[in-house]
Amino acid sequence: MIKAGIIGASGYAGEELLRLLATHPSVEVVAATSRNLAGKKISSVHTNLAGFYNKLIFENLSNDDIKTLCDVIFLAVPHGASMDIVPELLEKSKCKIVDLSADYRLKTAEFEKTYGHPHKDPREAVYAIPEVHDVAAELKNSKNPRLIANPGCFPTGATLAVAPLAKTGVLENVIFDSKSGITGAGNTPTETSHFPNLTENIIPYKLTAHRHLAEMKQEISRLQPGFSNVCFTPHVIPAARGIMTTAHVFTKEKYTTKDVKEIYSEFYENKPFVQLVDGVPSLLNVRGSNFCHIGIEAEAANNRIVITSAIDNLVKGASGQAIQNMNIMFGLKETEGLWFPGLP
Ligand SMILES: NC(=O)C1=CN([C@@H]2O[C@H](COP(=O)(O)OP(=O)(O)OC[C@H]3O[C@@H](n4cnc5c(N)ncnc54)[C@H](OP(=O)(O)O)[C@@H]3O)[C@@H](O)[C@H]2O)C=CC1
Numbered sequence: 001m002i003k004a005g006i007i008g009a010s011g012y013a014g015e016e017l018l019r020l021l022a023t024h025p026s027v028e029v030v031a032a033t034s035r036n037l038a039g040k041k042i043s044s045v046h047t048n049l050a051g052f053y054n055k056l057i058f059e060n061l062s063n064d065d066i067k068t069l070c071d072v073i074f075l076a077v078p079h080g081a082s083m084d085i086v087p088e089l090l091e092k093s094k095c096k097i098v099d100l101s102a103d104y105r106l107k108t109a110e111f112e113k114t115y116g117h118p119h120k121d122p123r124e125a126v127y128a129i130p131e132v133h134d135v136a137a138e139l140k141n142s143k144n145p146r147l148i149a150n151p152g153c154f155p156t157g158a159t160l161a162v163a164p165l166a167k168t169g170v171l172e173n174v175i176f177d178s179k180s181g182i183t184g185a186g187n188t189p190t191e192t193s194h195f196p197n198l199t200e201n202i203i204p205y206k207l208t209a210h211r212h213l214a215e216m217k218q219e220i221s222r223l224q225p226g227f228s229n230v231c232f233t234p235h236v237i238p239a240a241r242g243i244m245t246t247a248h249v250f251t252k253e254k255y256t257t258k259d260v261k262e263i264y265s266e267f268y269e270n271k272p273f274v275q276l277v278d279g280v281p282s283l284l285n286v287r288g289s290n291f292c293h294i295g296i297e298a299e300a301a302n303n304r305i306v307i308t309s310a311i312d313n314l315v316k317g318a319s320g321q322a323i324q325n326m327n328i329m330f331g332l333k334e335t336e337g338l339w340f341p342g343l344p
């Protein structure tokens with residue numbers, strides 16, 4: 001069995017890792033850290049896990065302690081915290097790391113531009129959306145084959161929505177309009193997450209300058225070199241989970257819906273977690289699952305293609321994709337422990 005540790009196991013992404021790994025046939029979670037909940041039983045906090053992890057408690061483990069216990073460590077801590085932890089884990093142990101934060105997603109220069117401060121540990125990780133790049137091959141060729149930067153939730157849904165057209169090289173302009181459930185903001189309550197403010201409402205934010213824009217541009221330009229005409233506006237909606245992205249894609253040439261469907265079918269052939277749907281996808285159908293559902297409709301008169309993508313932000317947008325990436329790192333089947341449908 002692969003021994004796994006989760007740093008930040010009390011948060012939403014950490015909780016989701018615990019839920020998904022509870023039934024993974026090749027993984028045993030041996031360590032779950034929390035600074036504030038140390039000493040508490042896992043299921044006394046994450047009460048959906050009653051019956052699982054009967055012997056596991058939250059611990060405030062040092063990096064030294066956790067790295068001796070684990071073959072793989074998931075970092076489910078806020079941005080800025082991972083870059084304090086990763087160097088020590090990588091340098092003094094053989095464990096593999098999947099970092100769910102944004103710390104290692106951007107190339108160093110872009111990171112410094114986006115966050116406005118120098119990176120404390122400018123080593124490069126493998127940025128891994130497995131449906132878009134060959135993660136196993138990239139790990140083999142990487143200077144840091146034990147470090148994966150797990151993609152952001154919005155960039156996952158957005159990149160999957162346009163990757164086949166980007167690879168074809170036909171993008172002129174792309175506008176992403178994304179709607180996220182409130183767990184995307186983490187488990188600390190805020191004015192936005194306060195029930196009377198969010199219920200029966202939809203709240204746009206960071207209209208032109210969300211930090212995920214840099215990540216989207218970086219990944220899309222790897223598919224269509226030189227392309228950077230990307231706009232992104234996020235919103236929160238009164239739902240716990242899910243991200244629906246509507247991508248307005250403008251192209252030079254006119255496309256019919258049939259043409260575009262053919263391009264997507266070919267690109268996503270043998271990519272089990274991406275499913276093309278008739279009409280529009282539903283957040284409910286991907287809820288709790290590692291699937292991304294994609295809908296396609298072309299509007300030839302305006303050279304516009306509207307792609308809709310639905311993911312669960314905590315699964316394909318975070319912890320499920322992290323486990324998919326761990327499976328690839330350990331040479332397991334990509335779908336192991338993740339092959340179940342959503343909960344409509
Ligand atoms: N929520 C989502 O949909 C997604 C989240 N992510 C990323 O995953 C990471 C975790 O997100 P999420 O679970 O939502 O966040 P939460 O705020 O819900 O949880 C983060 C957890 O990290 C622990 N923590 C905080 N600071 C530190 C630190 N300096 N050292 C060690 N542990 C720390 C906290 O536990 P304690 O204080 O008890 O130690 C806390 O429970 C973030 O980087 C986030 O951006 C990525 C994609 C989607």
Ligand SMILES: CC(=O)N[C@@H](CCC(=O)OP(=O)(O)O)C(=O)O
Nearest residue numbers: 101102152153154180184185236
């Ligand atoms: C709704 C909400 O607030 N979402 C978060 C993004 C989700 C997240 O956790 O960011 P990463 O994927 O980069 O880790 C935000 O807009 O900052």
